Amino acid sequence: MSPRRRRTEEFTSYYGRPILKEPTWEALDIAGYIFAGGLAGASSILAAGAQHTGRPRLERAAKLTAITAISASVAALVHDLGRPERFLNMLRVAKPTSPMSVGSWILSVYGPLAGASAAADVLGIFPRAGKAAGIGAGIAGSAVATYTAVLVSDTAVPTWHDAHAVMPFVFAGSAAASAGGIGAALSPLAEAGPARRMAIGGAAVETAMSFAMERSGRLSAETFHQGRAGTLLRLSKALTVGGAVGIALGGRSSRAVSAVGGLAVAAGSALLRFGIFEAGRASTLDPKYVVVPQRERLAARQEEPAKADTMG
Amino acid sequence: MSVTSLGMPTVGVPRKGFFTDTSLCIGCKACEVACKEWNSVPADSNLELTGESFDNTSALGADTWRHVAFIEKQVPATDPGAHDGVKWLMSSDVCKHCTHAACLDVCPTGALFRTEPGTVVVQQDICNGCGYCVSACPYGVIDQRKDDGRAFKCTMCYDRLEVGEEPACAKACPTKSIQYGELDELRERADARLAELHERGEAGAQLYGRDPENGVGGDGAFFLLLDEPETYGLPPDPIVTTRDLPAMWKRAAGAAAGLLAGAALVFWGGRK
Numbered sequence: 001m002s003p004r005r006r007r008t009e010e011f012t013s014y015y016g017r018p019i020l021k022e023p024t025w026e027a028l029d030i031a032g033y034i035f036a037g038g039l040a041g042a043s044s045i046l047a048a049g050a051q052h053t054g055r056p057r058l059e060r061a062a063k064l065t066a067i068t069a070i071s072a073s074v075a076a077l078v079h080d081l082g083r084p085e086r087f088l089n090m091l092r093v094a095k096p097t098s099p100m101s102v103g104s105w106i107l108s109v110y111g112p113l114a115g116a117s118a119a120a121d122v123l124g125i126f127p128r129a130g131k132a133a134g135i136g137a138g139i140a141g142s143a144v145a146t147y148t149a150v151l152v153s154d155t156a157v158p159t160w161h162d163a164h165a166v167m168p169f170v171f172a173g174s175a176a177a178s179a180g181g182i183g184a185a186l187s188p189l190a191e192a193g194p195a196r197r198m199a200i201g202g203a204a205v206e207t208a209m210s211f212a213m214e215r216s217g218r219l220s221a222e223t224f225h226q227g228r229a230g231t232l233l234r235l236s237k238a239l240t241v242g243g244a245v246g247i248a249l250g251g252r253s254s255r256a257v258s259a260v261g262g263l264a265v266a267a268g269s270a271l272l273r274f275g276i277f278e279a280g281r282a283s284t285l286d287p288k289y290v291v292v293p294q295r296e297r298l299a300a301r302q303e304e305p306a307k308a309d310t311m312g
Numbered sequence: 313m314s315v316t317s318l319g320m321p322t323v324g325v326p327r328k329g330f331f332t333d334t335s336l337c338i339g340c341k342a343c344e345v346a347c348k349e350w351n352s353v354p355a356d357s358n359l360e361l362t363g364e365s366f367d368n369t370s371a372l373g374a375d376t377w378r379h380v381a382f383i384e385k386q387v388p389a390t391d392p393g394a395h396d397g398v399k400w401l402m403s404s405d406v407c408k409h410c411t412h413a414a415c416l417d418v419c420p421t422g423a424l425f426r427t428e429p430g431t432v433v434v435q436q437d438i439c440n441g442c443g444y445c446v447s448a449c450p451y452g453v454i455d456q457r458k459d460d461g462r463a464f465k466c467t468m469c470y471d472r473l474e475v476g477e478e479p480a481c482a483k484a485c486p487t488k489s490i491q492y493g494e495l496d497e498l499r500e501r502a503d504a505r506l507a508e509l510h511e512r513g514e515a516g517a518q519l520y521g522r523d524p525e526n527g528v529g530g531d532g533a534f535f536l537l538l539d540e541p542e543t544y545g546l547p548p549d550p551i552v553t554t555r556d557l558p559a560m561w562k563r564a565a566g567a568a569a570g571l572l573a574g575a576a577l578v579f580w581g582g583r584k
Contacts (some may be wrong), residue, residue, distance in 0.1 A: 011542065012540060012542045013541065013542055013545065014381060014383070014542070014545030015362075015364050015365070015545075017370065017371060017545060018371075018452065019452050019542075019545060019546070019547050020449075020450075020456050021447070021449065021452045021453075021454070022447050023446065023447045024446050024447075025447075026492075036515065042571065042575075045572060046575065048575075049575055049578070049579040051578070053579050080442075081440050081442055081461070082439075082440065082441015082442070082457075082460070082462055082463075083439070083441040083462060084440075086421075086438075086439075086440035086441075087440060089421040089422075089423070089438055089440045090420050090421060090440070090441075090442075092422050092438070093420075093421065095417075095419075095420065095422070097417040097554055097557065098417060098418045098444070099557075099560075100418065100442060101421075104420060111385070112332055136562070138572075139572070142569070142571045143564075145568070145571060146564045146567045146568045147564055149560075149563075149564055150557070150560045150564045153443075153553075153556075153560050154418060154448070154556075154560060155418075155447040155448050155553055156447065156448055156450040156452075156550075156553050161553055161556070164556055164559070164560050164563070165563055167563075168560075168564040168566070169563075169566075169567045170566075171567070172567040172568065172570060172571040176384060176575070180578075194579045197577075197578035198578045201574055201577070205574070226406020231457075264553055284447075284452075287545075289365060290461050290547050291542045291548060294547055294548045295542075295549070297549050298549045
């Protein structure tokens with residue numbers, strides 16, 4: 001796999017028109033939904049750790065972040081439906097073949113747990129049930145933060161599908177970075193140690209994994225570097241790396257540095273999702289990303305002296 | 313390989329399908345019109361001309377369930393000094409009604425379903441317009457009707473099939489380019505027609521979507537083309553996205569476990 005090898009694509013198309021349909025989704029809705037879901041899920045994990053190690057103010061900040069983010073996330077999801085009044089139709093069936101169906105069920109388990117643990121903490125009622133819900137939300141949160149990678153990869157969109165092996169790790173790192181960043185911004189220095197470490201660790205994983213994704217050598221990975229997607233992803237990396245370095249250098253001693261760095265890491269995480277969304281959109285608009293790799297695949301199959309190919 | 317053939321009937325109902333023989337197509341667009349009329353499909357634009365060819369429909373979509381492509385292919389002159397020729401290629405495209413249908417796999421509401429004759433149809437009173445099927449289709453067939461919000465595509469005239477009629481497009485086709493029938497029988501017919509064309513020297517003739525071993529497990533609507541698929545705006549080697557889904561779920565489970573493990577690490581060292 002030579003990174004970004006130059007190719008000269010000669011291919012035929014029907015008047016240069018796209019083969020695939022552009023995603024019907026609004027960037028703000030779906031990229032926002034994926035970012036907010038990741039932020040919520042990882043915040044619940046952070047909250048579970050905080051309640052377990054006796055960090056009440058970090059716990060409360062993370063729990064409130066989680067319930068706020070997941071509410072925004074679900075609102076964006078419903079808003080993006082062509083028929084929002086029918087959103088409950090998602091729960092008519094449970095289909096393992098549909099990441100959106102699986103995700104709807106994950107959300108319907110996670111949402112109440114995140115809500116209950118936040119409510120118990122803020123109102124000071126049912127402490128034990130609240131802690132139990134907090135643990136549950138943390139576990140379910142890990143699914144909320146990662147299933148969205150499957151959601152976008154399980155499509156015919158070349159850039160998204162080609163990245164399916166690495167995307168869950170990109171999203172997991174990105175979710176941890178955003179939750180750690182917001183946690184570090186919203187809780188006092190004395191308690192925010194784990195949030196700072198989560199922000200730095202998440203940012204490192206996010207950066208490494210998205211770097212691998214963007215330099216896979218596949219033709220569709222071109223779209224990560226071009227146009228709007230390229231701009232968003234470059235900006236994302238600058239914010240993520242800058243914020244993480246800031247937290248590492250001055251986050252322990254200065255609340256202001258911790259807050260600015262944390263918000264920068266979270267913003268980088270958000271822009272990453274928007275960049276990935278735009279790259280996918282671009283890969284549906286140019287038939288090159290459909291025709292050229294499929295042609296190469298066909299040619300490779302025909303070269304195999306195998307019995308694999310019949311007429312068709 | 314673990315892809316689904318969701319709901320593919322195993323009972324004794326023969327699977328029905330389309331065989332579109334583009335070598336017989338005269339580009340009359342009767343199929344487009346018949347489809348629109350029968351299914352009350354609204355107009356999709358205010359008469360916009362593409363200015364590229366005689367095709368002003370451009371592509372399949374929510375309001376175009378049959379689309380006739382027109383290709384003016386340059387044929388280089390054989391004799392020196394003679395003019396280059398033009399070869400007309402016309403082809404009526406339609407939803408492929410895949411065996412492994414990505415749209416059906418990913419639909420979260422169950423609005424998309426497999427019918428008794430093995431076709432794939434959207435139940436319009438269930439669809440909530442999530443748009444997932446649109447991005448899942450490797451052929452770019454199904455789309456969302458913007459003012460309505462729901463997804464629409466060819467139903468192979470489900471209502472007509474129920475009463476033993478053939479789909480409107482096949483009924484209207486004057487040259488038998490669009491043939492409707494039992495899929496097995498159509499495949500035999502297509503094989504015979506392909507052999508005949510090869511015998512006549514049509515070297516470029518090929519069947520598209522006929523092979524039950526292809527990336528979508530065989531198309532319920534397949535074609536005889538006179539050129540490469542991409543010339544007609546068809547993907548040369550589509551694969552149902554769900555084929556990789558088990559691997560994706562495993563990866564996501566690994567990433568979720570990694571996220572929890574990483575979180576445990578940042579709390580290592582307890583009370584600080």
